[in-house]
Amino acid sequence: MPKLVKVWQIGQISYTESLKLQKYLVNLHHKNKELANTVLCVEHPPVYTTGIRTKQYPESEANRLKELGAEFHRTDRGGLITFHGPGQLVVYPILNLKDFKSSMRWYVNQLEQSVIHLCAKFGIKAETSPHTGVWINDKKAVCAIGVHGSRFITSHGLAINCSTDLNWFKYIVPCGIEGKGVTSLSKELNRHISTQEVVPLFLDSFCKIFACNYVDFPKHE
Amino acid sequence: MVVQRFIMCAANSVTKARILNQCRKQMTNRLIHTSRWMFAERLYTNKHEWVEVDGETGTIGISQYAQEALGDVVYAQLPDVDTVLKQKDECGALESVKAASEVYSPISGKVIEKNLNIEETPSLINSSCYDKGWLFKVKLSNKEELSGLMTEEQYNDFVKTQEH
Numbered sequence: 001m002p003k004l005v006k007v008w009q010i011g012q013i014s015y016t017e018s019l020k021l022q023k024y025l026v027n028l029h030h031k032n033k034e035l036a037n038t039v040l041c042v043e044h045p046p047v048y049t050t051g052i053r054t055k056q057y058p059e060s061e062a063n064r065l066k067e068l069g070a071e072f073h074r075t076d077r078g079g080l081i082t083f084h085g086p087g088q089l090v091v092y093p094i095l096n097l098k099d100f101k102s103s104m105r106w107y108v109n110q111l112e113q114s115v116i117h118l119c120a121k122f123g124i125k126a127e128t129s130p131h132t133g134v135w136i137n138d139k140k141a142v143c144a145i146g147v148h149g150s151r152f153i154t155s156h157g158l159a160i161n162c163s164t165d166l167n168w169f170k171y172i173v174p175c176g177i178e179g180k181g182v183t184s185l186s187k188e189l190n191r192h193i194s195t196q197e198v199v200p201l202f203l204d205s206f207c208k209i210f211a212c213n214y215v216d217f218p219k220h221e
Numbered sequence: 222m223v224v225q226r227f228i229m230c231a232a233n234s235v236t237k238a239r240i241l242n243q244c245r246k247q248m249t250n251r252l253i254h255t256s257r258w259m260f261a262e263r264l265y266t267n268k269h270e271w272v273e274v275d276g277e278t279g280t281i282g283i284s285q286y287a288q289e290a291l292g293d294v295v296y297a298q299l300p301d302v303d304t305v306l307k308q309k310d311e312c313g314a315l316e317s318v319k320a321a322s323e324v325y326s327p328i329s330g331k332v333i334e335k336n337l338n339i340e341e342t343p344s345l346i347n348s349s350c351y352d353k354g355w356l357f358k359v360k361l362s363n364k365e366e367l368s369g370l371m372t373e374e375q376y377n378d379f380v381k382t383q384e385h
Binding site for chain 2: 051052053076077078079102103104105106107108109132133145146147148149150151175
């Protein structure tokens with residue numbers, strides 16, 4: 001029987017609210033609630049976030065970035081600094097890896113493969129590299145990944161640049177990787193590609209790679 | 222003459238027996254020492270952490286299964302010295318492939334040392350998870366907890382059930 005995940009296409013939500021929601025969903029898993037595997041699809045107002053290796057971004061850095069008009073949050077995910085904003089599809093799979101395969105390394109690789117599968121639908125050849133993420137021509141990142149595992153319950157996730165204003169990335173070294181750039185699906189294809197266009201395509205790729213089916217989050221929940 | 226030879230044989234046998242006994246005792250002693258060294262017992266949790274107890278001190282790390290599942294560790298967040306931990310408390314995180322995975326304490330106690338080598342060289346957790354890649358040491362506060370943990374054999378059986 002194929003595994004089932006519930007998908008909630010929330011649209012615009014603040015970063016703080018999304019953290020609360022993720023925590024709530026992770027707790028449902030810990031309480032052994034059935035059918036708790038959920039995938040959130042969101043978009044954030046401009047925000048810079050860091051992972052557990054946060055000391056290299058002191059308060060002065062945080063303040064500098066806030067002055068640009070973005071929020072700044074320190075989180076418990078893996079990965080270094082990145083940006084989320086309008087035009088970027090952010091996906092938070094809250095999964096119990098024991099329903100799939102209890103390996104973070106496997107999970108992250110599956111996320112990369114899902115995005116590569118998605119890019120192929122647009123005729124874009126994307127790849128993995130020694131740096132976690134999804135790259136075009138090994139030089140430009142179209143997707144960033146940063147996740148957290150709590151007893152194999154995942155949170156945080158990935159961010160795909162659909163029509164993101166890439167200027168926001170100029171103010172940081174994205175994911176701490178010097179010498180590499182950032183791109184978006186719109187930039188690569190020279191036409192506007194909205195997050196709404198990408199969501200169903202991504203979910204289809206995700207389900208193929210993770211061998212599952214999805215249903216929309218029931219309204220009453 | 223026969224009697225003398227008999228006595229000599231007997232004496233020899235006794236001497237041989239005595240020598241044999243001594244050898245056996247020595248061998249047994251040596252075997253016991255070797256066993257203690259080889260099986261200084263590591264006990265395991267179902268979250269793939271291990272603890273090795275020496276008197277009042279427990280050294281804690283993650284298992285081979287865990288380090289393989291993580292991938293290359295690039296950063297270790299360890300509990301500070303003097304932190305008081307309860308069994309199963311979340312006490313740190315290991316980052317690999319942009320994934321931060323929580324570490325849980327297998328036993329209750331007070332942290333007396335954290336492995337500064339892995340703060341410098343996190344890959345030791347991958348290359349030497351049972352030896353140089355230890356994470357932190359605690360002074361045990363409740364030795365009874367050890368009886369609830371798995372032996373190496375039980376843990377190996379447990380790991381087999383995880384691989385599906």
